[in-house]
Amino acid sequence: MTMVPAKAYAALQPAAPLEPYRMERRSPGAHDLLMEILYCGICHTDIHQTQGEFPGSIFPMVPGHEVVGRVVATGAEVSTYKVGDVIGVGCFVDSCRECRDCAEGEEQFCDLMVPTYNGLERDGKTPTYGGYSSHMTVDERYALRIPEGLDPAAAAPLLCAGITTYSPLRHWNVGPGSKVGVVGLGGLGHMAVKLAAAMGADVTVFSTSADKREDALRLGARDFVLSRDPDTFQRLAGRFDLIMNTVSASIPYDSYISLLQRDGTLVLLGVSMEPMELSGFPLIARRKKIAGSPIGGIRETQEMLDFCAVHGLGADIEVIPIQQADTAFQRVVKGDVRYRFVIDMASLA
Numbered sequence: 001m002t003m004v005p006a007k008a009y010a011a012l013q014p015a016a017p018l019e020p021y022r023m024e025r026r027s028p029g030a031h032d033l034l035m036e037i038l039y040c041g042i043c044h045t046d047i048h049q050t051q052g053e054f055p056g057s058i059f060p061m062v063p064g065h066e067v068v069g070r071v072v073a074t075g076a077e078v079s080t081y082k083v084g085d086v087i088g089v090g091c092f093v094d095s096c097r098e099c100r101d102c103a104e105g106e107e108q109f110c111d112l113m114v115p116t117y118n119g120l121e122r123d124g125k126t127p128t129y130g131g132y133s134s135h136m137t138v139d140e141r142y143a144l145r146i147p148e149g150l151d152p153a154a155a156a157p158l159l160c161a162g163i164t165t166y167s168p169l170r171h172w173n174v175g176p177g178s179k180v181g182v183v184g185l186g187g188l189g190h191m192a193v194k195l196a197a198a199m200g201a202d203v204t205v206f207s208t209s210a211d212k213r214e215d216a217l218r219l220g221a222r223d224f225v226l227s228r229d230p231d232t233f234q235r236l237a238g239r240f241d242l243i244m245n246t247v248s249a250s251i252p253y254d255s256y257i258s259l260l261q262r263d264g265t266l267v268l269l270g271v272s273m274e275p276m277e278l279s280g281f282p283l284i285a286r287r288k289k290i291a292g293s294p295i296g297g298i299r300e301t302q303e304m305l306d307f308c309a310v311h312g313l314g315a316d317i318e319v320i321p322i323q324q325a326d327t328a329f330q331r332v333v334k335g336d337v338r339y340r341f342v343i344d345m346a347s348l349a
């Protein structure tokens with residue numbers, strides 16, 4: 001197979017700073033697109049993974065799964081995209097294509113789903129490299145169309161933060177009048193607020209940062225509360241249909257469950273490696289649920305992008321050159337991000 005040279009930034013080992021890295025992408029096969037990457041968002045998961053927090057990680061690691069680029073070459077049998085189209089790639093680039101999940105367009109649940117980075121291709125040996133790079137080759141079936149009218153830089157975070165929050169909002173039928181709580185106002189959280197508000201929900205933000213109040217209200221929340229304020233939990237007891245936890249650490253789960261009404265759900269999107277402490281009785285008493293939700297499938301991701309175009313939604317971003325990605329990682333960990341860093345890949349040149 002002929003290869004296309006690509007520039008990238010990689011962590012060579014767990015917790016190592018990112019550094020310039022040369023690699024190769026496959027030349028487009030019959031169904032592939034070769035894209036020149038324009039922008040890539042920095043997801044907190046990129047930090048968890050480059051730090052080596054997840055077992056079995058593969059180094060060198062080129063992170064990045066909020067990728068937007070322009071098609072520069074297409075395989076002979078490509079039918080859905082042409083050279084010049086602006087496309088996106090999210091958290092996975094392949095799956096088995098045959099199981100029930102794949103047939104239903106829920107590829108994120110497929111046992112053979114191939115993550116965009118820190119995974120292996122379906123040959124079981126070729127590592128995947130993410131979007132902190134100049135080029136990427138992707139099967140057209142796993143690419144998304146970035147609608148005209150969406151700013152490509154602000155659209156990049158939709159490929160993970162957007163779909164990860166859109167999917168549970170749809171799954172739990174959020175609409176006009178729904179009462180939704182969003183815990184943590186970061187990359188995922190700020191998209192959860194925008195999307196839920198656009199669906200007509202009454203949104204409350206739970207935050208540890210008092211200075212995010214104005215932003216939360218501007219993004220579409222009706223209420224903003226400090227989670228460390230003890231009276232928050234008394235005042236809002238039994239109020240919510242759905243609470244979305246986007247915090248990248250443990251939270252007091254029982255306290256949030258007390259805020260759900262009958263049949264309400266606390267859905268976990270943020271990752272903590274610690275075991276959860278939970279008491280059963282409050283769940284039983286009001287038939288409440290605690291659930292998790294991973295990203296979303298290709299069909300639903302396209303639906304989300306189209307929804308964002310109709311409602312004029314993108315992420316609130318700070319665009320940086322790739323040379324500042326490490327500093328951006330540190331700022332994300334400190335909570336100093338409003339609300340997503342996006343790397344301008346022109347800085348790789």
Ligand code: NAP
Binds near residue numbers: 294
């Ligand atoms: P982020 O931008 O860092 O936002 C997380 C927010 O949580 C922070 O802005 C902060 O908001 C709050 N927070 C952080 N540390 C906290 C702590 N110790 N206690 C309480 N609140 C804290 O991160 P992100 O990119 O949105 O990602 C959030 C989490 O979701 C990460 O764990 C990521 O790995 C995970 N994730 C999951 C999926 C999925 O498929 N389920 C997809 C993408 C990401 P306040 O200042 O408002 O408190």
Ligand code: ZN
Binds near residue numbers: 045046161
């Ligand atoms: Zn992500």
Ligand code: ZN
Binds near residue numbers: 103111112
């Ligand atoms: Zn499958």
